[in-house]
Amino acid sequence: MTAELIHRLHFAFTVTFHYLFPQLTMGLGLLIVVLKTVALRRGNPAWDRAAHFWGRIFGINFVFGVVTGIPMEFEFGTNWAQFSRVSGGVIGQPLAMEGVFSFFLESAFLGLFLYGGSKLSKRMHWFSAVMVWLGSWISGFFIIVTDAWMQHPVAYNVVNGHYEVTSFWGLLLNPWALLQYMHNMTGAVVTGSFVVAAVGAFYLLEGRNQEFGKIFLKVGVVAGLIASIVIIFPTGDLHGKYVAKHQPVAMAAMEGLFHTEKGAPIVLIGQPNPETGRIDNPIVIGNVLSFLIYGTTGAEVQGLDQFPRDQWPGAQPLLYYAYHIMAGLGTWFLLLMFVSAFLLWRGKLYSARWVQWAVLLSFPLPYIANTAGWMTAELGRQPWLIYGLMRTSEGFSHMVSAGNGLFTLLGFMGLYALLGLLFTVLVYREISHGLGAATTTEPVHTAGM
Amino acid sequence: MGFIWFWLVAVMIVGYVVLDGFDLGVGVLHLFLPQNEAERQVSLRSIGPVWDGNEVWLLAGGGTLYFAFPLLYASAFSGFYLPLMIVLWLLIGRGISLELSNHLDIGVWHTLLDRLFGIASALLAIFYGAALANVIRGVPLQADGFFFLPLWTNWMPGANPGILDWYTVIGGLVALVALTLHGALWLTIKVSGELEARARRIVRPLWMVLAALTVVSLIATMAVRPQTLDNYYRYPVTFIVPVGVIASLVGILFFNRKAQPVRAFLSSSVYLFFMLAGACWGLYPTLLPATAGSGPDITLDRAISGPHTLAVGLAWWIFGMTLAVGYVVFVYSRFRGKADATEGGH
Numbered sequence: 001m002t003a004e005l006i007h008r009l010h011f012a013f014t015v016t017f018h019y020l021f022p023q024l025t026m027g028l029g030l031l032i033v034v035l036k037t038v039a040l041r042r043g044n045p046a047w048d049r050a051a052h053f054w055g056r057i058f059g060i061n062f063v064f065g066v067v068t069g070i071p072m073e074f075e076f077g078t079n080w081a082q083f084s085r086v087s088g089g090v091i092g093q094p095l096a097m098e099g100v101f102s103f104f105l106e107s108a109f110l111g112l113f114l115y116g117g118s119k120l121s122k123r124m125h126w127f128s129a130v131m132v133w134l135g136s137w138i139s140g141f142f143i144i145v146t147d148a149w150m151q152h153p154v155a156y157n158v159v160n161g162h163y164e165v166t167s168f169w170g171l172l173l174n175p176w177a178l179l180q181y182m183h184n185m186t187g188a189v190v191t192g193s194f195v196v197a198a199v200g201a202f203y204l205l206e207g208r209n210q211e212f213g214k215i216f217l218k219v220g221v222v223a224g225l226i227a228s229i230v231i232i233f234p235t236g237d238l239h240g241k242y243v244a245k246h247q248p249v250a251m252a253a254m255e256g257l258f259h260t261e262k263g264a265p266i267v268l269i270g271q272p273n274p275e276t277g278r279i280d281n282p283i284v285i286g287n288v289l290s291f292l293i294y295g296t297t298g299a300e301v302q303g304l305d306q307f308p309r310d311q312w313p314g315a316q317p318l319l320y321y322a323y324h325i326m327a328g329l330g331t332w333f334l335l336l337m338f339v340s341a342f343l344l345w346r347g348k349l350y351s352a353r354w355v356q357w358a359v360l361l362s363f364p365l366p367y368i369a370n371t372a373g374w375m376t377a378e379l380g381r382q383p384w385l386i387y388g389l390m391r392t393s394e395g396f397s398h399m400v401s402a403g404n405g406l407f408t409l410l411g412f413m414g415l416y417a418l419l420g421l422l423f424t425v426l427v428y429r430e431i432s433h434g435l436g437a438a439t440t441t442e443p444v445h446t447a448g449m
Numbered sequence: 450m451g452f453i454w455f456w457l458v459a460v461m462i463v464g465y466v467v468l469d470g471f472d473l474g475v476g477v478l479h480l481f482l483p484q485n486e487a488e489r490q491v492s493l494r495s496i497g498p499v500w501d502g503n504e505v506w507l508l509a510g511g512g513t514l515y516f517a518f519p520l521l522y523a524s525a526f527s528g529f530y531l532p533l534m535i536v537l538w539l540l541i542g543r544g545i546s547l548e549l550s551n552h553l554d555i556g557v558w559h560t561l562l563d564r565l566f567g568i569a570s571a572l573l574a575i576f577y578g579a580a581l582a583n584v585i586r587g588v589p590l591q592a593d594g595f596f597f598l599p600l601w602t603n604w605m606p607g608a609n610p611g612i613l614d615w616y617t618v619i620g621g622l623v624a625l626v627a628l629t630l631h632g633a634l635w636l637t638i639k640v641s642g643e644l645e646a647r648a649r650r651i652v653r654p655l656w657m658v659l660a661a662l663t664v665v666s667l668i669a670t671m672a673v674r675p676q677t678l679d680n681y682y683r684y685p686v687t688f689i690v691p692v693g694v695i696a697s698l699v700g701i702l703f704f705n706r707k708a709q710p711v712r713a714f715l716s717s718s719v720y721l722f723f724m725l726a727g728a729c730w731g732l733y734p735t736l737l738p739a740t741a742g743s744g745p746d747i748t749l750d751r752a753i754s755g756p757h758t759l760a761v762g763l764a765w766w767i768f769g770m771t772l773a774v775g776y777v778v779f780v781y782s783r784f785r786g787k788a789d790a791t792e793g794g795h
Contacts, residue, residue, distance in 0.1 A: 060548065060552070062501075063501065063544055063545070063548045064545070066501055066504065066544065067540060067541040067544040067545055068541065069508075070504075070507070070508065070537060070540055070541070071537045071541075073508055073511050073512065073515075074511070074526060074533060074537055076515065076522075076526075077515065077522045077523055077525070077526025077527060078526045078527055078530050078533055078534070079527075081523035081524065081526065081527035081595065082523070084515065084519055084522055084523040084526075085519050085520050085523035085524075086519070087519070088515050088516055088518075088519025088520075088522055088523065088754070089516055089519055089754035089755055089758040090516075090758070091516075092512060092515035092516025092517075092519060092522070092754075093516045093758065093761070093762060095512045095515060095516070096509065096512030096513045096515060096516050096762070096766075097512075097765060097769065098508075098512065099505060099508040099509030099510075099511070099512045099513075100509050100512070100513075100765075100766065100769035100770060100773055101765075101769050101772070101773075103505040103508055103509065104502070104505055104509070104772070104773035104776050104777065105772070105773075105776060107501050107502035107505050108502055108776035108777065108779065108780045109776070110501075111498035111499060111501075111502060111780055111784075112498075112780060112783060114498075115497065115498040115784070116498075116783060116784075119783060120783075157755075159755050162519070162754075162755070164754065164755035164757060164758050165755075165757060165758045165761060166757065168761040168765075397523075397527035397530070398595070399527050399528060399530075399595050399596065399597040400527055400530045400597065404530060404531060408530075408531070408534040411534065411538065415538060415541060415542075419541070419545060422545065422549060425553075426549065426552050426553070429552070430552075
């Protein structure tokens with residue numbers, strides 16, 4: 001394996017594992033605020049305990065997110081030194097802002113939220129929950145700004161071979177960042193609501209914690225339906241159109257469109273074959289792609305043949321599959337949540353065991369969809385590290401050999417395998433005995449979080 | 450602008466060392482100071498609500514270093530690749546073992562995680578000290594400002610040193626003892642009873658080791674990099690730094706004996722501040738010196754970002770850090786007083 005590939009795998013592996021945690025905390029943060037708000041307004045202690053329960057899950061996720069997030073910041077320097085050297089003045093900025101504006105806020109108020117239950121007034125406790133949620137969303141924003149600059153560089157100048165910011169607001173209000181942010185945050189809410197709904201379904205199916213099971217299922221399904229709609233329209237639609245406009249080669253690769261066509265079809269199923277330049281075993285619907293991108297069925301869509309081969313995203317089939325998995329799962333989310341919400345409205349959800357099973361078993365799917373969505377964005381950017389400006393092959397640390405990179409990659413794989421196992425055990429224990437006790441402050445055999 | 454950012458980054462590093470320093474120290478003490486499970490719990494509880502907030506200073510400081518001095522960030526992080534990866538694994542192991550030992554009450558596993566937390570804390574303290582010593586001693590830089598240091602070493606700080614030589618080991622020991630003492634002083638504020646008494650008693654022996662190591666490290670620094678003193682001779686008023694080191698050392702012992710734990714802890718914070726500020730001043734305006742015979746030093750002028758980046762950065766930095774310090778003060782004041790052993794967590 002080449003050093004370039006090792007460094008790419010290093011970042012891809014650590015960021016993929018890391019993102020399992022913040023996508024839940026960002027979605028769950030919002031749902032905890034919903035629970036706390038209902039608890040405060042209706043004075044309902046059950047909703048307060050529900051918020052408390054999810055606060056514990058949030059806390060575990062948060063710590064795993066923090067410890068797996070630290071490597072990400074380091075890796076810009078350790079594994080992507082050439083890239084950092086020329087672009088640190090631009091992308092170092094939102095990364096530092098994430099630390100200053102979001103991490104301090106989030107960690108301070110999470111400490112208050114988790115440890116301060118008895119020391120704070122009800123309002124102050126609610127306020128802490130809101131701040132934790134805000135902190136997690138601000139954090140997401142700065143990360144998206146960082147990524148968006150690599151996807152769609154704006155507001156920069158080249159001085160002595162280095163990129164410099166020319167407009168602070170231009171950098172923060174990068175249109176790519178705003179579209180990607182809306183789409184991404186909605187994806188986090190999908191994850192949060194599916195997990196909450198799944199735990200609700202689990203309790204109802206097991207026949208215990210019935211009261212909480214119903215609260216979780218209701219909140220999860222309502223939030224899940226809204227998020228599943230918004231993630232397709234308008235956020236997914238708008239983001240897709242923007243990609244088609246500014247990274248047409250990426251869009252062609254995502255859709256498996258090898259040849260430029262008027263009235264381009266959309267591929268529902270089929271395997272792209274870069275060698276022959278066609279889709280094998282296809283099921284397609286004519287004109288749909290042209291319509292989705294340009295709003296008219298006859299519009300011409302650029303295919304991969306419009307671009308020199310060295311500008312095609314390297315892993316075209318993987319990109320195509322990632323994109324189709326994301327889109328396919330999005331359709332499933334909408335369908336499932338629509339049916340669940342309909343049953344909820346008719347008062348039949350709490351007895352519809354087959355739907356509860358479907359909700360329970362669907363909880364891993366948003367994780368897969370969000371990971372696939374992220375892969376779509378990043379693989380689509382290839383072979384560029386900064387789109388149109390710097391190739392990935394120019395950006396990695398030339399002083400770090402492939403062997404050293406591989407050694408640390410294997411180290412991370414081993415460590416993260418262990419972490420994943422521990423995380424699963426921990427969260428499962430929380431879920432299996434989390435709401436058993438009838439008091440808000442549980443007997444403490446352990447200190448802290 | 451360069452001068453300002455040099456010191457802003459230094460302030461963030463000091464913020465990190467002073468704050469995360471005490472919870473690292475508590476981690477080290479956790480290995481031997483508590484005599485039973487309840488004491489172990491309460492010492493963990495003294496850092497529970499704040500440790501990850503403390504660690505945020507590392508991320509915020511790293512980010513600030515990244516955009517203000519991209520060349521330094523790129524060069525140092527890829528050059529110290531292997532030791533930094535080990536630091537990452539230790540940070541992960543430490544955070545998770547603290548979290549897990551609180552959630553998992555399964556006999557042997559609980560003990561294992563407890564010990565892991567202590568050992569990772571100690572190794573991190575040593576690594577940080579050794580890292581600073583590496584930066585003071587210098588690294589074999591190439592003309593383009595990059596280098597790569599292997600883990601192996603012959604223990605000699607020559608033209609081609611390893612990350613560990615006799616000088617950097619001294620740095621590691623100073624950090625270990627200083628942070629352990631810092632943690633002990635934190636415990637005298639936050640815990641009570643038998644544990645508090647034991648924490649107070651351990652201050653004196655730790656202090657004597659630290660005082661001796663401080664002197665050794667200052668002499669060693671002058672031997673390894675004589676030009677460290679240049680700035681001091683140029684601006685003699687800055688000899689206030691070594692005076693501050695001595696005064697704060699005296700303060701630690703004095704206030705600890707008078708049972709004024711907060712003041713003793715603040716003295717220890719001042720000690721850490723002066724030690725780090727003294728090192729920074731000894732380097733300025735070099736950020737990463739080259740060892741004899743290798744390429745040019747990485748200096749402030751070479752590494753700094755463009756003026757517009759820095760001007761914009763300064764505006765939001767001041768605003769953001771004011772807010773951040775506000776949260777920190779707020780949280781610490783909320784959790785003021787002795788850590789409560791009986792009260793529930795979340």
